[in-house]
Amino acid sequence: MSVPRRRHAAIVALLILLVGAPLLALAPAAPGAVRVAGVSLLWWYAGVVAPVLATGIAIAVLVRGGE
Amino acid sequence: MTPVSAAAVWLHPVLLTVVALRVAAGDADAPWLALGALIAPLVALLVPARRSVAANPVAVVAAALAVTLVLAADFVIVADAATLLGGAPWHGVVPAAALALLVSRLSPSRRLVGPALAVGAAALALPLAIVAGTMGAAPWTAWSHGGLRATLTFPEGSGWVTHGERFARPARLTFTEGQRVTTLTPGTYRVVERDATPPTVREWRLTGGESLTLRPGDELAVEAGARLRFEAGRRMPGAPVSGVAWADAPARGPALLPAAFGALVTLVGGALALVPGTRRRGTLAAAGPLVLMAAVAAAVGWGVYAAAAAPDLALAGSPLAPLLQLPPRALGAATGGAVATLALGAVLVLLVAATLALRGRLAAATPRPEFWAAAILLAVALALWSADPWRLLVLGLGLAAAVWTPSRLASGRASAVVGASVGAAVFVALAGLPLVAPGPAAWLGALVRYPALLALPLGLAAARAPVDGASARRARVRSNAR
Numbered sequence: 001m002s003v004p005r006r007r008h009a010a011i012v013a014l015l016i017l018l019v020g021a022p023l024l025a026l027a028p029a030a031p032g033a034v035r036v037a038g039v040s041l042l043w044w045y046a047g048v049v050a051p052v053l054a055t056g057i058a059i060a061v062l063v064r065g066g067e
Numbered sequence: 068m069t070p071v072s073a074a075a076v077w078l079h080p081v082l083l084t085v086v087a088l089r090v091a092a093g094d095a096d097a098p099w100l101a102l103g104a105l106i107a108p109l110v111a112l113l114v115p116a117r118r119s120v121a122a123n124p125v126a127v128v129a130a131a132l133a134v135t136l137v138l139a140a141d142f143v144i145v146a147d148a149a150t151l152l153g154g155a156p157w158h159g160v161v162p163a164a165a166l167a168l169l170v171s172r173l174s175p176s177r178r179l180v181g182p183a184l185a186v187g188a189a190a191l192a193l194p195l196a197i198v199a200g201t202m203g204a205a206p207w208t209a210w211s212h213g214g215l216r217a218t219l220t221f222p223e224g225s226g227w228v229t230h231g232e233r234f235a236r237p238a239r240l241t242f243t244e245g246q247r248v249t250t251l252t253p254g255t256y257r258v259v260e261r262d263a264t265p266p267t268v269r270e271w272r273l274t275g276g277e278s279l280t281l282r283p284g285d286e287l288a289v290e291a292g293a294r295l296r297f298e299a300g301r302r303m304p305g306a307p308v309s310g311v312a313w314a315d316a317p318a319r320g321p322a323l324l325p326a327a328f329g330a331l332v333t334l335v336g337g338a339l340a341l342v343p344g345t346r347r348r349g350t351l352a353a354a355g356p357l358v359l360m361a362a363v364a365a366a367v368g369w370g371v372y373a374a375a376a377a378p379d380l381a382l383a384g385s386p387l388a389p390l391l392q393l394p395p396r397a398l399g400a401a402t403g404g405a406v407a408t409l410a411l412g413a414v415l416v417l418l419v420a421a422t423l424a425l426r427g428r429l430a431a432a433t434p435r436p437e438f439w440a441a442a443i444l445l446a447v448a449l450a451l452w453s454a455d456p457w458r459l460l461v462l463g464l465g466l467a468a469a470v471w472t473p474s475r476l477a478s479g480r481a482s483a484v485v486g487a488s489v490g491a492a493v494f495v496a497l498a499g500l501p502l503v504a505p506g507p508a509a510w511l512g513a514l515v516r517y518p519a520l521l522a523l524p525l526g527l528a529a530a531r532a533p534v535d536g537a538s539a540r541r542a543r544v545r546s547n548a549r
Contacts, residue, residue: 004115007113007114007115010113011110011113011114014106014109014110014113015106015110015335017102017106018099018102018103018106018107018331018335019331021098021099021102021103022099022323022324022327022328022331025095025098025099025319025323025327026319026320026321026323026324026327027321028321030315030319032098032315032319033314033315037207037211038207038208038210038211038214039207039210039211039214040214040314040315042098043098043210043314045098046098046099046101046102047098047101047206047364047367050102050106051102051105051106051360051363051364052360054105054106054109055105055109055356055357055359055360057109058109058112058113058356059352059353059356059357061113062070062112062113062345062352062353062355062356063349063350063352063353
């Protein structure tokens with residue numbers, strides 16, 4: 001995959017991760033309020049899963065190539 | 068610009084401390100604001116090199132104004148520190164502005180940005196680690212503890228109960244439970260009694276040591292700097308009613324979706340303007356995202372531990388309250404005071420790093436030094452006049468998103484001017500709407516709070532449309548190449 005396409009795919013992935021938080025929080029039936037190990041699913045997502053994934057994606061693209 | 072320097076443009080004290088306060092207060096939008104504070108600059112780091120705005124007068128003016136608003140928001144945080152420590156707001160704002168002017172005139176200032184950010188981020192995380200170690204709870208355990216409280220009441224050892232605390236900015240406190248409030252600073256206190264229609268408004272001129280008895284439903288208006296003492300065991304005014312309400316804010320629902328997208332568009336659009344893309348590759352390129360993640364995680368951590376150990380800290384209304392007041396509560400006055408001083412030092416170092424980085428971004432738009440000096444002077448005036456740092460930050464990032472970003476992503480020079488002009492016109496119209504038509508329709512609420520939600524897409528659409536000969540020629544060349 002070329003560098004511009006890789007960056008484009010990474011940006012789309014980051015934006016999907018970002019939009020996931022309000023959708024999880026504001027969806028009907030409040031799936032984000034479900035507790036997993038004492039913490040709500042919303043905070044597992046917004047505080048742990050999405051930040052780690054997003055940082056990993058950004059690092060992978062930045063380390064592998066410039067523009 | 069290195070990845071760490073690029074991150075410094077984004078990691079403003081106002082952004083990090085507001086995230087901490089929102090988490091501590093259990094605000095409905097805290098989760099996506101925290102995530103947006105991290106992902107928005109990551110997106111900007113990945114977007115390829117963008118067009119300079121130097122030749123676009125509309126974008127240059129907007130860049131200067133956006134930088135001014137963001138600086139002003141930072142200065143309000145320093146003003147809060149002065150107020151919480153018993154001084155006047157200008158005691159914090161004027162030295163911070165002098166420091167910003169002085170440091171930015173140093174010849175090696177650009178080389179200071181990276182080290183200053185690294186030191187600031189470490190100094191922000193270290194006091195949190197000490198607090199967490201003393202409490203003996205992992206962040207998820209602290210979150211769970213905060214979410215299980217039956218009621219949010221003033222604890223016996225709270226500063227609000229023992230010696231009284233200060234309000235950093237004007238506040239309206241709505242009481243859900245009757246209690247006696249002791250005023251420790253003289254001033255005018257206004258009480259709105261809502262047990263009759265129409266409500267009764269009473270103004271009391273009280274000296275230090277006098278008390279007010281408030282009933283459920285009463286609203287107390289407090290001036291900035293006022294110091295009050297509350298009763299232990301009583302519900303905190305304005306706070307969530309329980310840990311469950313803190314964890315899952317009742318206001319969180321589908322109606323919040325436009326405002327949520329408004330906040331995220333503002334953050335991403337503002338980052339695209341402020342944070343430059345990086346050309347560096349190799350393992351050093353990982354430093355920028357890692358510093359961003361560490362700093363935002365520390366901000367969320369401050370909020371979570373504040374909610375678990377001292378949920379009353381959010382009452383002061385200052386984003387700095389968790390950093391300044393949690394350590395003494397968790398570690399005791401002596402050790403906690405030293406740790407809180409370290410946290411305040413972290414905020415000041417982050418301010419220096421962000422200021423230097425911002426100056427670099429403004430210099431890229433316009434190298435004229437008088438723009439920077441004017442930006443600082445105007446920011447001082449705004450910080451002393453405005454009480455809401457989040458509103459200033461949203462306006463600054465929103466203006467950058469609406470005007471600066473379309474200009475940087477434009478398809479040609481003329482398109483850049485058109486896109487910036489369209490973005491500016493829409494932004495000004497929406498942001499200024501409450502001034503000409505107070506109480507706009509509910510469906511306009513998200514657009515008025517976050518004007519970039521409409522201004523950015525319209526500005527971008529105009530900026531990407533080929534309007535000049537060069538753009539048309541490029542479009543023809545691309546078409547022929549296919």
